[in-house]
Amino acid sequence: MSRSSIRLAAAVLVSLVVSFSFVACGSSSDPPAGSGHASSSAQPGTYEDWCDEHGVPESQCTRCNAALIPAFKATHDWCDEHGLPESQCRACNPNLQIARPAKRAGGR
Secondary structure, rough: OOHHHHHHHHHHHHHHHHHHHHHHOOOOOOOOOOOOOOOOOOOOOOOOEEEEOOEOOOOOOOOOOHHHHHHHHHHOEEEEOOOOOOOOOOOOOOOOOOOOOOOOOOOO
16 A cells, blocks of 8 residues: 555544544534535535535545644645645645545435
8 A cells, every 4th residue: 555545544534533523513504505515414435525615525625624634634644835635735746636426326
């Protein structure tokens, strides 16, 4: 496994833990419909867990949720130059592709 793959896996794990802790705390401040942001009920890793504005999973979007930044920095997945996770930094990694998960059967 490459170093960037390990970093990405660690960042995903940390962000899932953080995301589930927000859901468990009963956050009900969902973004307005059509805002391009996932609701708090979106399961991480699903089609619904997507930040249209930044093209990354909402559960991992440090630009929308600065509380995630320490988790990425703790796993050494941080680009100081551009202020976002290295695993999401298209300026440093121009060939980086972050794909939105496919919708599940039944419209989800």
